[in-house]
Amino acid sequence: MSMTTILLTILGIAVFAFGLLFSIAWHELGHLSTAKLFGIRVPQYMVGFGPTVWSRRKGDTEYGIKAIPAGGYIRMIGMFPPGADGKLEARSTSPWRGMIEDARSASFEELQPGDEDRLFYTRKPWKRVIVMFAGPFMNLVLAVAIFLGVAMTFGFQTNTTEVAGVQKCVIPQSAERTTCKKSDAVSPAQAAGLKKGDVIVAFDGDRIDSWDTLSDRIRDTTGPADITVRRDGQEKTLHAVLLENAVAKKDSDGQPVPGKFVTAGYLGFAAKSEILPLSFGESVVRMGDMAENGVRSIIALPSKIPALWDAAFGGGERAADSPVGMVGAARIGGEVMALDVPTESQIxxxxxxxxxxxxSLFLFNMLPLLPLDGGHIAGALWEALRRHTARIFKRPDPGPFDVAKLMPVAYVVAGVFICFTLLVLVADVVNPVKIT
Incomplete structure (x- = not known):
């Protein structure tokens, strides 16, 4: 590896780290701004964990940066209500009860005179939902803004209806060869006279404006078909006879599924690929697909643990869709800067x-589990449901839902997350996902 490549890789990691820090700060700003809007006192706003590198107090909030850029937090007083007896101190030697009361005490440890009306738990459930949702929502806003900006200005690699090359014969895509045999049939595209540089504008008389539409029409057709192309500025109709062939199976997003094949109509040409900006509507659809894939990935996380363990400790191959942590993402950022591609592509x-x-931060934090934001949202919604039900049936107000009682579960969830994070970290170090 040359010195230039090393320097570019380091630059890429540094740029990614800055972007990550900004994302964390942006997330916590959502919590901070809405908490202050609803009169909740916030003693601390911190980006990172560990020792404090820099801090400054403004008003009643300390703003700072810590040494480990792996997260961030704000401290709000009164996150949990007092116990049933109105006390805050631990009242039991039970380890589970101790967890509950330790968490309760920590939420009140910076309580000052006059703060009685500035506690988190005293706010109405809908206000608490807004405060906890504001952080992940800020990540969603940033993700959408970045994605739409890139999609509509720079664009994405897209197959077009222009012919990049013509296959001379019919070879099943499942076959492990690319050269023709004498026994292979001539490809329909070759027989029809399709040439490199032709732009297919119609299929059997229907105008074509995208590769996805053309690909679906070809796959659904066997037998004679008229192919209208634009060649040298003029349109010309070619007569082809499409054959059946084993071609790559497509998923619901129209992307080929590795190792899966289906029998479908076959013309026999390669589409030219270009980086093309998307319209606003196309960008929104693609963003929706990205979000759907993100949800699927989170649901599939448990099923990927065995392969991740094998990649980390057993020398197994690291799959391209393997979970990646911040270290792995930073390495990918470094590789991006070292790629021999135009600067705008790197950006x-x-x-x-x-x-x-x-x-990912938005989707992950919306899981209804403590200590994630989604867990606090679920607690506030449950409280609202209990109180609303009590009013309907004219029962006494059940009071605030004691989220602190769920802290033992939160510690278990946190432990699982920590173990998973360490597993991903090891895999990212010893067997990282690489750009292909």
Missing amino acids: AMMLNLLAGINL
Whole structure:
């Protein structure tokens, strides 16, 4: 590896780290701004964990940066209500009860005179939902803004209806060869006279404006078909006879599924690929697909643990869709800067990486589990449901839902997350996902 490549890689990691820090700060700003809007006192706003590198107090909030850029937090007083007896101190030697009361006490440890009306738990449930949702929502806003900006200005690699090359014979895509045999049939595209540089504008008389539409029409057709092309500025109709062939199976997004094949109509040409900006509507649809894939990835996380363990400790191959942590993402950012591609492509790839990280932060934090934001949202919604039900049936107000009682579960969830994070970290170090 040359010195230039090393320096570019380091630069890429540094740029990604800055983007990550900004994303974390942006997330916590959502919590901070809405908490202050609803009169909740926030003693601390911190980006990072560990020792404090820099801090400054403004008003009743300390703003600072810590040494480990792996997260961030704000401290709000009164996150949990007092116990049933109105006390805050631990009242039991039970370890589970101790966890509950330790968490309760920590939420009140910076309580000052006059703060009685500035406690988090005293706010109405809908206000608490807004405060906790504001952080992930800020990540979603940033992800959408970055993604739409890149999609509509720079664009994405897109197959067009222009012919990049013509296959001379019919070879099943499942076959492990690319050269023709004498026994292979001539490809329909070759027989019809399709040439490199032709732009297919119609299929059997229907105008074609995208590769996806053309690909679907070809796959659905066997037998005679008229192919209208634009060649040298003029349109010309070619007569082809499409054959059946084993071609790559497509998923619901129209992308080929590795190792899966289906029998479908076959013309026999390669589409030219270009980086093309998307319209606003196309960008929104693609963003929706990205979010759907993100949800699927989170649901599939448990099923990927065995392969991740094998990649980390057993020398197994690291799959391209393997979970990646912040270290792995930073390495990818470094590789992007070292790629021999135009600068605008590097910028677009880095921005898309950052958009993906922010979308993941949004989806992950919305899981209804403590200590995640989604867990606090679920607690506030449950409290609202209990109180509303009590009013309907004219029962006594049940009071605030004691989220602190769920802290033992939160510690278990946190432990699982920590173990998973360490597993991903090891895999990212010893067997990282690489750009292909």
